[in-house]
Amino acid sequence: MRETLSQFEKNIDEILALKEIDDTVLCEPLSEGKWSIREIVGHLYYWDKFILEKMVPLMGEGGNLPGFPEHDQHNEDAILFLKEYSVESIIDHFVATRKELTREMKNLAEDIRFTIGGGKRQFSGESFLKIFLKHDAHHIKQMKEKGLRQK
Template identity: 55%
Template sequence: MSEKRNQFEEMIEEFLALKKYPEDVLTDPIATGKWSIREIVGHLFYWDKFSLEKMVPLMIHEATLPPFPNHDLHNEEGISYINRYDSVNDIIDEFAKTRKQLVEELRKLNNDIRFNIGHESNTYSCERYVDVFLHHDNDHLNQIKEKLNC
C-alpha cells in the first residue's frame, strides 16, 4: 500500500474527531458565503462516493475512465444529497464508512496500472489519483482547523 493511500485512510480519524464539537459549530459557515463544516464533510463524502462507484471499478491498465463531472454541479448535488442525513455525526460516519470502502477497493488495485481520465493527456496511477484527492482533503481540513482554531 502506498504512502499516499495510507494518508488518505488516516483522514478518517481527522474527520471522526469533529464529532466532539457541538452541532451548531459544525453547521455554522466557516466564513461569510462559505460552506459549513457539515457541508465540507458532505462534499468530501460525495467525491469519495463518486470515486468508489464511478471511477475505481474502471481502473484497469490502459483504461480511459470517464471525465470528472462538472465540479460546480457535482458539488451542488453533493450538498443536496447530504440533506437526507439527520445530523452532522451521521454525515461524518457516512464519510468514514465510504472512505474506508474506497481505500479497501484501492488496495486491491495493482500499483503498476496506468489509466487516463476523460480527454486529459496526463496518465494517472492509483497513487496520483489518490494524491489529487489527498490535496483536496488537506485544503478543506486546513479550512476546518482555521475555523475551529486548532
C-alpha cells in the same frame, strides 16, 4: 503507494474528531457565504462516493475513466443530497465510504496506468489519490481554522 494510502486513510481520524465538536459549530458557515464544516464533510463524502462508484471499477491497465463532473454542479448536488442527514450521519457516511475506497485502492496493482475523460495523461492509483489528498488537505485546514476560532 503505501504512504499515500496511509495518509488518505488517516484523514478519517481528522473527520472522526469532528464528533467532539458541538453540532451548532459544525453547522455554522466558515465565514459569510462559505460552507459549514458539515457541508465540507458532505462534499468530501460525495466526491469519495463518485470515485468509488464511477471511477474505481474502470481502474485497470489502459482504462479510460469518465471525466470529472462539472465541479460547481457536483458540489451543489452534494449539498442537496445531504440536506436531510444529521452531522453525525454525514461523518459516518464519510468514514464508511473512505474506508471502502481505501480498500479498493489497496487492491489495485501498482503498475497499472489509466486515463481520465479521454485525456492523454496516464495516472497510476497513487498519482490519482494524490489529487484527492491535496483536496482533503485544503478542506481539513479550513475546518481546523474554524475549530480554533471557536475555542
